[in-house]
Amino acid sequence: MKPFDRRLQKDLFPKTPAAFRQTVRQTLTNVCDSADPAEDTVVRFSAVESRRQPAQKKSLFTRIGTVAVAAVLVVSLLAVGTIAVLAGREKKTPAAIPTVKAPEPVWSQKTEVILLPDYTDPGTGENYETFAALREANGVPAYSEEAFSWLKELECETVSMDLDIHSLDYVTVFTIPEALRSTFAASPINGDAYTVVIEADEPRLILDDTEVMADEPNVEDLCSLYFYNDTFANRKDKDPWELKTVQSQVFQYEFMERVKQSRTLTVKMTYRVYDRAYLDQTGDDADALALNKKCALVGVVKETLEIDLEKLIKIDAEYRQKLTLSGTHTLTVMKEEEDGSYTYSDKELDFDGLELDETVQYRPTGLHVTLSVGDLPEGWEEHYGTSLLYPSAMVAENMYGLSAKLVFDGRDATSVEAWRLEFTPGKEITIMFPVAAESAYGAELHLYLKAEGDTDAQEICCAALPVPEVGG
């Protein structure tokens, strides 16, 4: 760990005061003794609480807590309802609809797995002998080649990459050899994925305190790691929060990235693989933790990605159009109250005249469809519009809000690739489809809305994407 990070992690907070612990205990005793949690609990601690009406007010997180807010996550939009038959609507359809295919790759990848006996830490020079001695001194059994040689068969593939305004995101899938999956018995892991985000909007990269190389500005360890307990193609309905628990069962990680500021971006990642049986992270002493990790280290995965940045940021074509909605639909309206809480209510609203501004960007890596609310119809309040832009993407069933899918010639493209969603709450949603531009011929964007009290989503819009001039 970098010295500054260590200082931050160790010295920022005082020890939790005993009086605070006592307050927590006392509060718990009071609330738990008072009433059933589902009922209106009459316990007065503050003016804020004595005013509240639990039946109407619920926390925002409760309501949207499992919605895909995490922008870096690769998600699939929840397929909702059945594909509507679009009778009587004019569609731009080319003579032959091309097969949906993955976008043009703009990167090359190299992966190397190094088992502990062959590993030397480039920073400290520590090698197998060092680690073996540390293991012995700390009562950790000697490294077993038999137990961990399978790491050599670990597959590591970067499957998609995208660049939005702020960040470069890519997804790499780790796949554990099939024969060994049963050894991860608690959760049958057969495919793991992580995402990496590197800030792209800060040309002046922040130099690290250590390990700076003259021609390679280092960036912060701006990485997120997620593991999924299902195959890549099937993970669209997985809740990363739930699956995060899987992460701790197999890998721990550290990241080291170096990014060259040139047309080619080189990202080097080092994943350190620890034997969880000997990895105890419960302590808060950074030195003890570092030692602990050294004792639990079993191997290292090095990944090098060469990314054609110029190609990545290129926007081949951009179209804007307005989507006009109509009909009467039920919307779950979220409103922030003065005390910071949120109230929710299902409201039947007339959507006639409501317009969504749609921007479609065709990029070498896929399509970006951004939606924002345009002019509001008469009778609509501003928070109705912001409520509409909460997506019900990806996770638990029965979530409500907006969802979308891309349909090619009546074929749902949801399963073609993982889709990514990014949104600024209440302002805009960007849906990123890693689909080649030429595949967009005939594609239709379907939007669905589900209110909390509804059992099914209603289709509120279906519009053909503007057709790009591929190769033009």
Add this chain to the structure above:
Amino acid sequence: MNKARTDAWFSREIESMSDTLFRVAFSILRNFADCEDAVQSAILKAYQNLDTLKERAYLRTWAVRILKNECFALLKKQRTVVPLSDQPDVDYEMEVPDLDLNRAFDTLSPEERLTITLYYYEGYKTAEIAKLTDVSDSTVRNRLSRARAALKEQLTKRSVFDEAL
């Protein structure tokens, strides 16, 4: 699950996260008395809305989120009656381990302080922090970058100032 078992589980879980609750509240409010008020409200709110928690595994994050909302609500309320000052009213009687670092920390916005706390102390990933704080992942990363740079700058300034003395 009956009420007694639910209560026992809820109490056990919440009590076990006292340190987290304290750090989250203190990072935003910087005052012990306010932290106590916020945590009381948050626990009550969490308990009252427990039936809406879909997965028990999310309790910790859910509770942090509720506490965060309570803290910001409290902050907002204070700001409506007390003129804004550049820095929070920090309770240094609690003997913070590194006074310089804490003073530098106070110059950050409450949102940046919370982000630093969730990232460095509570082990949340940036995407999770984004989810917790209703901002995009990029914003979280920017906050982290900015906060770190500001802290370093402040600490450098202080060290130069101390040397001059």
